[in-house]
Amino acid sequence: MHRDVRAFRHTFTAMASPCAVVIGDLDARTAAAIALSCENEVRRIEQKFSRYQADSVVSAINRAARRGGDIDVDAETMHLCRFADSLHQASDGAFDLTSGVLRHAWRFDRAELPSPASIDDLRERVGWSKITLGERSLRFNRPGMEVDFGGIGKEYAADRAAAVARGAGARSGFVELGGDLAVFGPQPTGEPWRIGIRHPRRDGATIASIEISHGGLATSGDYERFIIVDGQRYCHILDPRTGYPARGWQSITVLAPICIAAGAMATIAMVKAAQAIDWLSHQKVGFLAVDEDGGITRGPASQSAA
Numbered sequence: 316m317h318r319d320v321r322a323f324r325h326t327f328t329a330m331a332s333p334c335a336v337v338i339g340d341l342d343a344r345t346a347a348a349i350a351l352s353c354e355n356e357v358r359r360i361e362q363k364f365s366r367y368q369a370d371s372v373v374s375a376i377n378r379a380a381r382r383g384g385d386i387d388v389d390a391e392t393m394h395l396c397r398f399a400d401s402l403h404q405a406s407d408g409a410f411d412l413t414s415g416v417l418r419h420a421w422r423f424d425r426a427e428l429p430s431p432a433s434i435d436d437l438r439e440r441v442g443w444s445k446i447t448l449g450e451r452s453l454r455f456n457r458p459g460m461e462v463d464f465g466g467i468g469k470e471y472a473a474d475r476a477a478a479v480a481r482g483a484g485a486r487s488g489f490v491e492l493g494g495d496l497a498v499f500g501p502q503p504t505g506e507p508w509r510i511g512i513r514h515p516r517r518d519g520a521t522i523a524s525i526e527i528s529h530g531g532l533a534t535s536g537d538y539e540r541f542i543i544v545d546g547q548r549y550c551h552i553l554d555p556r557t558g559y560p561a562r563g564w565q566s567i568t569v570l571a572p573i574c575i576a577a578g579a580m581a582t583i584a585m586v587k588a589a590q591a592i593d594w595l596s597h598q599k600v601g602f603l604a605v606d607e608d609g610g611i612t613r614g615p616a617s618q619s620a621a
Contacts (some may be wrong), residue, residue, distance in 0.1 A: 325350035332493025339487035353476035360472040383458035414555035415463025434558040470578035473497040501528035515565035531574030535581035536566030570601035
C-alpha cells in the first residue's frame with residue numbers, strides 16, 4: 316500500500332495485526348488526538364469480543380454455550396449476532412459464528428490432518444440454527460457450542476474506528492486493521508486512495524491495486540495460516556457445513572459500503588468455492604478474486620484495479 320499525498324499516519328498493533336489510522340485533512344496535533352481515539356475504540360472492541368480474554372463478553376457467552384441455556388447480552392453484541400444471522404441466511408450456511416469450535420480439530424502448527432471422526436464429532440456442535448435469538452438474549456439449544464466473532468470482529472472494529480474519526484471531524488483518510496480498511500473520505504485533493512492488494516503467494520508483493528474514496532475493503536485468503544500435507548494446501552478458513560478448509564481460491568478481496576460486509580463476503584466467497592463469482596456478482600459488490608492457479612477475476616466495481 317502507498318499514500319499518494321502527505322498524510323498523518325498513526326500505527327499500532329491490535330488483534331494480532333499491524334494497524335494504522337491515516338488522516339489526510341487535519342493538522343498533525345488534531346489528527347494525532349483523533350487517531351488515538353480510533354485506536355482506543357479498536358482496543359475496546361478487541362477486549363470485548365476476544366475469546367482469549369477471560370473477562371470478555373465472548374468468554375461469558377461461551378461459558379453459557381458450553382453448558383447449554385440462556386445468556387443476556389447488550390445491544391452492541393445483539394447487533395452483531397443479528398448481522399451474523401443475516402449472513403448465515405444469505406450464504407446458505409457458509410457463514411456461521413459457531414464454526415470456531417472446529418479449531419479444536421484443525422491445527423496449523425504442524426503438517427498433520429485431523430481424523431474424520433474428530434471433525435464429525437465437532438460438527439455436531441456447529442450450527443447457527445441451534446441458537447435461538449431473543450430480543451436481548453441467546454439460547455443455546457445444544458451444550459458444548461461456542462461462538463467466535465473472529466470472522467467479523469476486526470472489520471467491525473475498523474468501521475467503528477472510522478466512525479470515531481468522522482465524528483471528530485476527519486473527512487479524509489482510512490483505518491487499516493491487518494490489511495482490511497474502512498475508508499471515510501478521499502485524499503484532500505479529491506482523488507481516491509490507491510490501495511495495494513497483497514499477492515497471495517509472494518511475500519511483500521502486491522498483485523493489483525484498487526482505488527477507493529469511501530467504504531470498506533477486505534481480503535480473505537489461504538496464506539495466513541495453513542499446512543501442506545501430501546502437496547495439498549489446507550487453510551484456516553473452514554466450511555462450517557463440512558468441517559474442512561475452503562479450496563479453490565488463493566484470495567478474494569471485496570469492496571463494499573462498510574468493512575464488516577466486505578470481510579464477511581470475502582470469507583463467504585472463499586467457502587463458496589466454484590459458486591463464489593456468481594454469489595459475489597449477485598451481491599453487487601466490487602471484488603478481485605485470485606484462483607488456485609493465480610488467475611484473476613474482477614467484479615464490475617473494481618475494474619479500475621491494475
